[in-house]
Amino acid sequence: MAQFGLFIQQMVNGLSIGGVYGLSAIGYALIYSVFGFSNFVHGEFTMVGAFVALFTASSLNAPFAVSVLAGMAGAAITAVLVERVAYSPLQNRRAPSLYFFVSAMGMSILLQNLGIVTLGATFRTFPLKLPIETIRFGNISVGAIDILTFFLSICGVFLLEAILKYTRTGRAIRAVAYDSYAASLMGINISRTSMAVFLLAGLLAGLSGVLRGVSYTIYPTMGSIVIKIWVCAILGGLGSVSGAFVGGILLGVIETLVSGYISSSYRDVFTFVLLIAVLLIRPAGLMGKTVEEKA
Amino acid sequence: MSYWEGLAITAGINVIMVLGVTVLLGFTGLFTFGHAGFVAIGAYVSALASLKLGTPLPVSLLLGVLATVLCTLPIGFPTLRLKGEYFVVASLGVGEIIGRLIENFDSITGGARGLPGIPVKTDLWVTLAFVALCVWLVSNFRRSKYGRNCEAIRDNEMAASCIGINPFKYKMIALIISGALGGLGGGLLAHYVGLLSPSMFGIARSTDMTIMVIFGGLGSITGSVVATIILSILPEFLRFAAEWRLVFYGVAVIALMIVRPSGLFGNKELSFDFLKRLTRRPITGVRNSGNGESSDGQ
Secondary structure, eight states: OHHHHHHHHHHHHHHHHHHHHHHHHHHHHHHHHHHOSOOTTHHHHHHHHHHHHHHHHHTSOOOHHHHHHHHHHHHHHHHHHHIIIIIHHHHHTTOOHHHHHHHHHHHHHHHHHHHHHHHOSOOBOOOOOOSOOEEEETTEEEEHHHHHHHHHHHHHHHHHHHHHHHSHHHHHHHHHHHOHHHHHHTTOOHHHHHHHHHHHHHHHHHHHHHHHHHHSOBOGGGGGGHHHHHHHHHHHOTTOHHHHHHHHHHHHHHHHHHHHHTOSTTHHHHHHHHHHHHHHHOTTTTTOOOOOOOO | OOHHHHHHHHHHHHHHHHHHHIIIIIITOOOOSOHHHHHHHHHHHHHHIIIIIOOOHHHHHHHHHHHHHHHHHHHHHHHTTSOHHHHHHHHHHHHHHHHHHHHHOHHHHOGGGOBOOOOOOOOHHHHHHHHHHHHHHHHHHHHSHHHHHHHHHHHOHHHHHHTTOOHHHHHHHHHHHHHHHHHHHHHHHHHHHOOBOGGGGSHHHHHHHHHHHHHHOTTOHHHHHHHHHHHHHHHHHTGGGTTHHHHHHHHHHHHHHHHOTTTTTTTOOOOHHHHHHHHOOOOTTSOOOOSSOOOOOO
């Protein structure tokens, strides 16, 4: 019976981590589904969000909700700036996605090291003043922040899908994702739509960064999690936002189970072996759309 | 060993490793983030051969290369069928898996504590000899049927397969050569630094090598060599700037993509033809088509 309890606790832990991954992966998948490249800088968006929230909370003594919103705003502004500086020049020239990818890598290196130089590489903790820290159901304990993260992830998915479906900007985004050239011919301002996409992705990234920073620690290279986010997005199917969320949950659960039952040092090995297996068996991921390559 | 010698050896070893990425990325179009894994295999196997078996340097290097090549086979079969984006992630995974495995088998490899005490046998002449050999081999490969087929696959895989080129076969050949070069570089690295640790072979290393190829220009051997030398030596000169170095590096990469994405040399090569043309005297009455053009390596 104790074994079962342990298993449930592991599952809960896995879902907690999965919620963090999922929230980060949603914004990432949005950019992929619209622009068709892996936005490596996404990790840095989360980092900026976490640091902005940290500073508003510690230096300005803002209440928690305000810090979260400030973090989201900071990340969103960063995202739009990155889009303007690093991506739109390439977009205007219809560069192949390889160039975007390399530009993203460069931006990631730049932001990470800018963070290290200006903020210092120390790990910081968020000054949290929540009344409830941990909730217990019998023998199972789960952090209040983890529940909040999971809940916000799901909200994020639904909100994003709603925006994409029911707002004008959302329709413009979907049009650009489908065929940017045709969309521009129909009078959609590609430039503005790109900024909108990055704004949305930045907001989500900021939120995930803040929550992750609160649950764990905040440091300039926390953006290196983007590789795991990439794996989540692929597991769930590149091009599907809800798939990325599912992929995030799945990754969190698998990681935790492997750590707990097999070995924590083999955890990353398992993750990548699983990834390769998924890519071989079902390359579109769990919920992705299979796209045939055109000549 | 003087400071400049050390710098030259480091640049030379980097060139050999980056040539491996050139074959895979520049010629065949396979973007890889796992090359450091091949380097690690070559490094550790050759180091262990020297340490445990006491073999001389050439034998150790050979064992390292053989081990790496053997590993490329089970890696290539599942991953080379994946397209584009997915191959990149798979290569990343492979690099990470190799790194973790090295960490975990610490009774043999020393794990995260490292593998010390490797005899330092790499010197400037050894390095230069291997660099010359590798550049010669790779340029021969490029001019051969194999190289042309790889470039065809890079340019348009579907069209290449339509005219009878088996993409998987040539991708596998490219991967094997890439692995061999990486393993050789790793072996030389091990016998130069004298100490190995898994942290030397992570994603950052793979990313650096890939960026060097892109800087130089995809598909250009000259470009890869020159870019690698520049990017190996430049950090030393910028040492005073400490952490800002990497910030500038990031800026440089972004600027490169915006201003000159084809890299320093595009896909052109420096060849003996070009040098001959510089010394050719113009025939009177006939206009020269202009000096200073580099010709394709044909």
